[in-house]
Amino acid sequence: MADLTGIPTMNHLTTARIAPQVTRSHWLAPLAPRSRFSLRAAPQVLALAGAAFGVAPSEQACRAVVQGTRAALWLSPDEQLLLGLEADTASIQADLHAALGKAAYSLVDVSHRQTALEISGPNAADILNGASPLDLSLAAFPVGMCTRTLLDKADIILWRTQHDVFHIEVWRSFTDYVTGLLSVIAREYES
Amino acid sequence: MRPPASRLLAPRYSALSLLRARLSREYWQPLWRRSTPQEHYDVVVVGGGGHGLATAYHLARDHGIKRIAVLEKKVIGYGNVGRNTTIVRSNYLLPENHYFYEDSLRRYETLSHDLNYNVMYSPRGVVDLANSDDEMVGLARRGNAMRLAGIDAELMDRQGLMKYAPVLDPTLPRRYPIVGGLVQKRGGTVRHDAVAWGYARAAAALGVDIIEHCEVTGLQTTAGIATAVETTRGPIKADRIVFAVAGHTGHIGAMLGVPLPVETHLLQAMVTEPIKPLLHTVLIYMYGHSEVYMAQSDRGGLVMGGTLDGFPSFAREPLWHRLEEVVQSAVAMLPQVAGIKILRHWAGTNDQTMDGSPLIDRLRYENVFLNGGWCYGGFKAIPASGAACARLVASGRAPDLIKGFNLSRFATGHVLDEKGAGPFPVRQ
Amino acid sequence: MLLIQCPYCGPRPELEFAYGGQAHIARPLKPADLNDDEWAAFLYMRVNTKGVHAERWRHARGCNRFFNALRDTTTDHFLAVYKTGEARPALNTAGGHS
Secondary structure, eight states, rough: OOOOSSSHHHHHHHOOOOOOOOOOOEEEEEEEEEEEEEEEOOOOHHHHHHHHHHHHSSSSSTBBEEEEEEEEEEEEEEEEEEEGGGGGHHHHHHHHHHHHHHHHEEEOOTTTTTTEEEEEEETTTHHHHOOOOOOOOTTTTTTBBBBEEETTEEEEEEEEEEEEEEEHHHHHHHHHHHHHHHHHGGGGGOO | OOOOOOOOOSOOOSSHHHHHHHTTTTOOOOOOOOOOOOOOOEEEOOOOSSSHHHHHHHHHHHHOOOEEEEEOOTTOOOOGGHHHHHOOOOOOOHHHHHHHHHHHHHHHHHHHHTTTSOOOBBBBEEEEEESSHHHHHHHHHHHHHHHTTTTTEEEEHHHHHHHTTOOOOSSSSSSOOOOEEEEEEOEEOOOHHEEEEHHHHHHHHTEEEEEEEEEEEEEETTTEEEEEEEEEEEEEEEEEEEEEOOOOOOOOHHHHTTSSSSSEEEEEEEEOOSSSSSSOOOEEETTTTTTEEEETTTTTTTEEEEEEEEEESOOOOHHHHHHHHHHHHHHHOOOOOOOOEEEEEEEEEEEEETTTOOOOEEESSSEEEEOOOOOOOOGHHHHHHHHHHHHHHHHSOGGGGGGGGGHHHHHHHHHOOOOOOOSSOOOO | OOOOTTTTTTTEGGOEEEEESSOOOOSSSSSGGSHHHHHHHHOOOBBBOSSSEEEEETTTTOOEEEEEEEEEEOOOEEEEEEESSOOOOOOOTOOOOO
């Protein structure tokens, strides 16, 4: 094999967690790294995975289920985003592979693909609506609802965790764009 | 090629006619006479847009056909001939397209004289901007194909662009940078309404009946021959029938029982408030998956357009988010226009074909012809389309210039897929 | 902006959707058995209805599912949505737009 000394390996790249710098403010907070899995499978296989993961995935569309340190977010009838502690990444992966065995499924570790942000405060929904046409009233977008959507030009996953707290999953390279955009919008609400 | 003065029913425009009109105080004359449908015509042209009027004009002027009617559902100038962004160019890659559009551009160069009507042809140049070195390679390929066909094309790097279009600073940091461009200096703009009015006036002067508010609802046939069109103003007999109905081409197919490779999509355009002269050329800029093309009208407004709205529609209600994309692209290209207000915003119905190239061919019956499928390219094609379609209708044989635009190409595989996009009128 | 009813996610802004072409065009099981005209009809010919049009949409920036819709192309009103594989629903013609 050729001498690869000095060339960074994939392993080196993926373990270097260089998160984009997001400045914490009273309404915006970067969230700690965590493990993330994209799981795609038929509903009955998803249920099987839920038992191993410790969170029964929602059968209702656009809903997140939280159990302890873990969450399963409905993205599509056959797609869930699984969130857990960063330290559990390897064990989650091993447990799911063991439980699903020969079933048809796709489990991809996307921990490093995304970063997470939290938007909170009385103006959280208004700030998001500066770049999203979704109806974010509590009737249309209740606590526990999650969805993949567009924030201006960026694909995000939006999850209302509390009445005035939203969790955003955004692809790493779009983080600066999304935080910059939201910061511009938020100026309108600064007194 | 100019018609002899004796055949004109309306006076020729000249300095003398202007003076005479001023003295006689009879300046404001209708440009063409209003007609009521006759019982029978040699040729009935369905659709009073640019292509229908130009076809009728050439049938009368070049082929001596006497009894011609143009039937228009609404009024002359209501459709795409009055809704486009007035750009004319012939910078196409495929030979079938660039020879045809070059013929059209040459006719535009002399159209004001031919029609005796000022269509305000302005060869201000058309610049296709490139975002990357790869796109420069693509533009070089297109430019070389054009030059081999004797069409002017010039590839410019950033320095060349700065000299040619000082309004544009290609060195500004942009999400999609500008590294160069392909310029066709003979391209430019033509006043779109004037093209409709000029052809209508010249055709009427040659004896063509222009009949507005007359919608065709059906076709009468016997033994494989069409005999008449049914209209909202009664049946009109015709020896030959030409359909030039742009966005409504699809349901002409349905009316005749011929499936067509056409979908009707909305294309929108907009114009800003007038400003002092800023942009002396036409700029075309791809911005990610969106696009802007921009020219400044003689009144000073910046006329802009972008990509299709994205799904078939006849609603003529343009999408707001597409407007936003066009404006974003425009501001990325020329940041100095950011504060200007949009005055008007509208849409036209485009007959998008599955390969992006037009259709001029017989349609099911020996004496029925289709002139359509113009996609984005309708306005700049009008003079060539009218002349070539008239030859097809008069002689029964398609001239070489439009042989490639036949309907059978979709079965034989000789599609003219200028963009290499595959069988989709719109890509997302 | 149009609100489009995703059969999975409910009413969502048009921005999240991509048009997917005329619905109910079945890919020939044995393309080699088709003659040129039949293949051209499958690949290129479209109904282009002015009126109620059955078409495919994809919730591309949401659940990413294809589904079918009936839309009036003269008004852009969506009259019905249904899942891929389901038959085209009958419309209450007297009822007009939903």
